[in-house]
Amino acid sequence: MxxxxxxxxxxxxxxxxxxxxxxxxxxxxxxxxxxxxxxxxxxxxxxxxxxxxxxxxxxxxxxxxxxxxxxxxxxxxxxxxKLAILPVEVVVRNIAAGSLAKRIGWEEGRKLPSTVVELYYKDDALGDPLINNYHIKALGLATPEQVEIIEKYALQINEVLSTFLKEKKIELIDFKLEFGVHKGEVILGDEISPDTCRFWDSETSQKLDKDRFRRDLGNVEEAYQEVLYRLTGRRN
Ligand code: C5P
CATH class of the missing domain: 3.30.200.20 (Phosphorylase Kinase; domain 1)
Known part of the structure; x- marks a missing residue:
């Protein structure tokens, strides 16, 4: 190829x-x-x-x-x-952590009474700021129909992943998704990995994701490997 x-x-x-x-x-x-x-x-x-x-x-x-x-x-x-990536990142949260915990003054690990969906402007130079539907409309980042589809898929993906991961003794804390347009349809792009999700061990709350790198917690490679092992039964 x-x-x-x-x-x-x-x-x-x-x-x-x-x-x-x-x-x-x-x-x-x-x-x-x-x-x-x-x-x-x-x-x-x-x-x-x-x-x-x-x-x-x-x-x-x-x-x-x-x-x-x-x-x-x-x-x-x-x-x-190949997608035309929409410049809107979607974060779905089940448990307060990271930037949300900071923003609303909750301790990390407190369960959110209902799922939170957030939209961010995908722009490295601006540091991906939090935005809402009004910004998306004013900046022409996506149509209201596209945002509706993105949010619907994001919530469905949350259900599928949370349910599956629970059986593997992993709590899905939050995750980020990117969507794009392919042949006129909005579909999911990017990746779903410990780089883009927070995964905590259901029993010990041990972090099995990129927070180990962000916060210098050690055993970073081992955490990624553990996620692969719990999903597939394979370590490589
Ligand atoms: O940092 P924050 O708490 O907003 O992150 C929420 C979720 O989105 C986390 O799972 C994080 O890994 C993911 N994220 C990402 N890429 C970014 C920002 C956050 O994958 N640029």
Missing amino acids: TKQPMYEGKAKQVFATENPDELLVYFKDDATAFNGEKKGTIGNKGVFNNKISTFFFNLLSEKGIPHHFIKMLNDREMLVK
Whole structure:
């Protein structure tokens, strides 16, 4: 397969393929936090995130939720449908943590009485600020119909993932999604991994996600590997 570099992000590289409708995504070990201020690498993160995302996209397929994933190509690469990414990131939260805990003054780990959906403007230079439907309309970031679809899918994905993960003794605290348009339809893009979700062990509340890197908690690689193991029964 010929690969033409198209775009390099913080954790992934994107290549064009011979098929104009398809892209190749390469998962790197590079890790950043706090909008790029903290940089490092997490051993084998690319492999873990490629495999964990593959697992979740396959799970969403079973539930009829549309996404860009076509197939895993090898340990670090997947083939996806080409999307026009909407510059709106969606965060779904079940338990207060991270920036929400700070913003509303709740201690981390307090259960939210109802699910919270947040929208952020995908703009690195601005540090992805929190926005609402009025901003989206005024800035022309997406149509109201697109936002409605995004929120509907985000809540469905929360149900599917939370229910599945509970059986694996993992609590889904919160997660971030990105959507894009493919052939006129809004579908899920990006990845679903410990880089983009907060996963806590159901019994010990041990963090099994990128907060271990953000907060220098140690055993970062082991945490990513543990998530893969609980999902697939495999450590690599
Ligand atoms: O930092 P915050 O609490 O807002 O993060 C909420 C969720 O979104 C976390 O699971 C985090 O990993 C994810 N996130 C992300 N990319 C960002 C910001 C947050 O994947 N740029």
